[in-house]
Amino acid sequence: MKPITLQEIADTLGISVSTASKALKNYPDVSEETKTLVKELAATMNYMPNSFAVNLRTKESKTIGLIIPEIVHYFFSNVIKGIIYQAEKKGYLIITLQSNESYQLEKKQIELLLSKNVDGILISLANETADVEHLKTIIEHNKPLVMFDRIAKKINCSKVVINDKKAGYTATEHLIESGCKRIAHFRGPLLPQNAIDRFQGYKQALKKHNLTFDPALVYTCNDMSFEEGTYFAKKLIQEHKDVDGLFVSSDLIAIGAITELKKQGFLIPEDIAVVGFSNWFMSSAVTPTLTTIDQPGFEMGKAAFKQIFKELNFRKKKETYTPKVIKLKTALVKRDSTP
Amino acid sequence: MKPITLQEIADTLGISVSTASKALKNYPDVSEETKTLVKELAATMNYMPNSFAVNLRTKESKTIGLIIPEIVHYFFSNVIKGIIYQAEKKGYLIITLQSNESYQLEKKQIELLLSKNVDGILISLANETADVEHLKTIIEHNKPLVMFDRIAKKINCSKVVINDKKAGYTATEHLIESGCKRIAHFRGPLLPQNAIDRFQGYKQALKKHNLTFDPALVYTCNDMSFEEGTYFAKKLIQEHKDVDGLFVSSDLIAIGAITELKKQGFLIPEDIAVVGFSNWFMSSAVTPTLTTIDQPGFEMGKAAFKQIFKELNFRKKKETYTPKVIKLKTALVKRDSTP
Numbered sequence: 001m002k003p004i005t006l007q008e009i010a011d012t013l014g015i016s017v018s019t020a021s022k023a024l025k026n027y028p029d030v031s032e033e034t035k036t037l038v039k040e041l042a043a044t045m046n047y048m049p050n051s052f053a054v055n056l057r058t059k060e061s062k063t064i065g066l067i068i069p070e071i072v073h074y075f076f077s078n079v080i081k082g083i084i085y086q087a088e089k090k091g092y093l094i095i096t097l098q099s100n101e102s103y104q105l106e107k108k109q110i111e112l113l114l115s116k117n118v119d120g121i122l123i124s125l126a127n128e129t130a131d132v133e134h135l136k137t138i139i140e141h142n143k144p145l146v147m148f149d150r151i152a153k154k155i156n157c158s159k160v161v162i163n164d165k166k167a168g169y170t171a172t173e174h175l176i177e178s179g180c181k182r183i184a185h186f187r188g189p190l191l192p193q194n195a196i197d198r199f200q201g202y203k204q205a206l207k208k209h210n211l212t213f214d215p216a217l218v219y220t221c222n223d224m225s226f227e228e229g230t231y232f233a234k235k236l237i238q239e240h241k242d243v244d245g246l247f248v249s250s251d252l253i254a255i256g257a258i259t260e261l262k263k264q265g266f267l268i269p270e271d272i273a274v275v276g277f278s279n280w281f282m283s284s285a286v287t288p289t290l291t292t293i294d295q296p297g298f299e300m301g302k303a304a305f306k307q308i309f310k311e312l313n314f315r316k317k318k319e320t321y322t323p324k325v326i327k328l329k330t331a332l333v334k335r336d337s338t339p
Numbered sequence: 340m341k342p343i344t345l346q347e348i349a350d351t352l353g354i355s356v357s358t359a360s361k362a363l364k365n366y367p368d369v370s371e372e373t374k375t376l377v378k379e380l381a382a383t384m385n386y387m388p389n390s391f392a393v394n395l396r397t398k399e400s401k402t403i404g405l406i407i408p409e410i411v412h413y414f415f416s417n418v419i420k421g422i423i424y425q426a427e428k429k430g431y432l433i434i435t436l437q438s439n440e441s442y443q444l445e446k447k448q449i450e451l452l453l454s455k456n457v458d459g460i461l462i463s464l465a466n467e468t469a470d471v472e473h474l475k476t477i478i479e480h481n482k483p484l485v486m487f488d489r490i491a492k493k494i495n496c497s498k499v500v501i502n503d504k505k506a507g508y509t510a511t512e513h514l515i516e517s518g519c520k521r522i523a524h525f526r527g528p529l530l531p532q533n534a535i536d537r538f539q540g541y542k543q544a545l546k547k548h549n550l551t552f553d554p555a556l557v558y559t560c561n562d563m564s565f566e567e568g569t570y571f572a573k574k575l576i577q578e579h580k581d582v583d584g585l586f587v588s589s590d591l592i593a594i595g596a597i598t599e600l601k602k603q604g605f606l607i608p609e610d611i612a613v614v615g616f617s618n619w620f621m622s623s624a625v626t627p628t629l630t631t632i633d634q635p636g637f638e639m640g641k642a643a644f645k646q647i648f649k650e651l652n653f654r655k656k657k658e659t660y661t662p663k664v665i666k667l668k669t670a671l672v673k674r675d676s677t678p
Binding site for chain 2: 021072
């Protein structure tokens with residue numbers, strides 16, 4: 001028999017969940033009559049309090065651990081929102097930790113979540129993370145692991161990503177088709193796969209359209225800030241007066257770059273056309289509005305939770321499953337920073 | 340005797356926490372020798388697995404529930420970051436839920452967190468929340484409750500806030516001292532205490548400086564978006580051509596307003612001086628840079644966790660305590676949108 005829930009007890013007796021809960025805990029402000037009714041129903045219907053205590057029958061805690069590099073970031077906070085939204089629908093709670101882009105902290109947090117007996121772990125890797133042995137621990141503990149956005153290719157688990165290479169290709173090709181001949185790229189840090197893939201997409205588009213790839217036109221951003229955008233824009237126009245296009249791996253950096261270019265008297269898009277990445281809400285608010293690649297954060301969060309939920313169900317039924325790579329669609333959003 | 344932790348077992352034997360954990364769980368990839376060593380030490384030293392299972396001795400789950408109106412919001416994501424940062428230091432995990440500014444959802448989430456046996460709850464109220472009976476449930480369940488930013492005055496619990504009235508006063512007085520005579524205010528929604536207090540501070544500053552309060556100069560923002568800023572700026576200059584100052588209850592709305600005012604040919608600050616609220620990182624990036632009130636989100640998160648941790652310790656020692664109201668300092672950040 002499926003155990004009755006506190007909600008069902010409350011509904012059956014026409015009382016609030018909080019009264020039912022207090023009745024079971026013998027609170028003085030609940031009448032003796034209600035206490036008796038609640039306790040009898042709970043006993044007859046096999047009520048099992050739904051706490052963090054691992055359910056002895058199913059061995060579930062109904063909690064999922066989430067490790068994210070940085071919470072204060074438009075894309076990641078959207079992902080968290082999507083994960084929590086979907087988890088709540090399925091009666092799961094999410095424990096969020098922030099790795100702060102640190103490999104050591106990420107490693108420690110995985111140990112912590114495993115020791116707390118979460119049912120599974122969702123993770124997006126820190127920029128610093130090169131060695132991925134710590135992720136294997138999760139699999140060795142027989143817990144489902146789903147990676148999203150910043151993944152490690154060599155870990156055999158499900159992944160939710162966008163096609164970063166294709167998106168980088170699309171962004172660069174849009175600049176080429178707008179007439180740009182000398183296109184610079186402000187890329188993300190060296191380790192994360194998504195920064196590598198966007199850069200590969202940029203190179204591929206140049207090649208496809210018979211434009212020479214010039215490594216001097218590629219600048220590596222490490223802290224992905226507005227200030228980095230202004231800094232590299234200044235450097236770019238000092239070093240390469242002939243640049244007429246710029247593909248930037250994040251909208252924030254792109255907006256920093258545009259601010260600096262405008263300050264120095266350049267017209268956007270007439271002198272230099274710019275494409276960003278992520279479709280941050282500010283990209284439609286700045287002047288000129290920013291052409292960008294829409295990266296669906298909320299959808300990514302929902303998809304990551306859906307996948308781990310699926311894997312938990314496979315395990316319950318003792319069925320085998322093959323890890324999946326889910327690729328979410330991106331789209332070019334054409335605005336005024338390209339002609 | 341204080342029970343040994345898994346970390347201490349690992350350190351004593353010079354193995355990793357993950358190996359120690361696997362040894363206890365009889366994983367095949369750990370040697371029999373290691374398993375025996377780990378199990379003997381665990382038995383001798385009273386090892387107790389640190390899972391979500393409520394500790395039978397202390398009755399703690401070492402998890403705190405957090406209900407936040409909106410995760411994708413610069414101020415709130417900073418608060419979450421501060422809470423998680425401080426909680427991790429003290430060995431607590433944070434379960435985050437988003438009320439989505441809905442009273443009904445907020446109520447349901449409190450029931451959910453209580454049923455999951457969290458040790459306490461941190462909450463910032465939804466804009467919709469007027470009735471606060473659901474918060475009393477937490478206190479009746481004998482769990483510590485700490486409210487932050489959007490609080491309910493009549494609930495007897497600890498609160499972490501800024502002095503919104505004083506901050507509103509400071510912002511408005513700065514405009515007056517810059518020479519403004521007709522100052523408009525874009526306020527937040529009608530229910531939240533912080534929007535009321537900022538508005539009161541605005542009124543108080545006008546009165547103090549013998550400027551007439553004109554209700555027609557006050558516009559109520561409900562979704563607190565960039566678009567609302569452009570919308571009300573358009574309305575403002577149509578309806579009141581003589582306005583020379585504007586105090587806006589959020590930076591995002593203020594930036595929306597400035598964008599529209601510039602578009603219509605107004606000079607900022609020469610024609611209209613503008614002060615925002617929160618010190619969002621973009622406020623130093625826009626043109627002109629935005630004068631604003633710095634609202635310390637990360638500090639607020641840390642202070643909220645510190646307070647609930649203190650209250651948990653009082654309870655453990657069975658000492659009584661009086662709820663506290665912690666007021667964090669704000670500061671006027673002078674930039675180019677005021678003369």
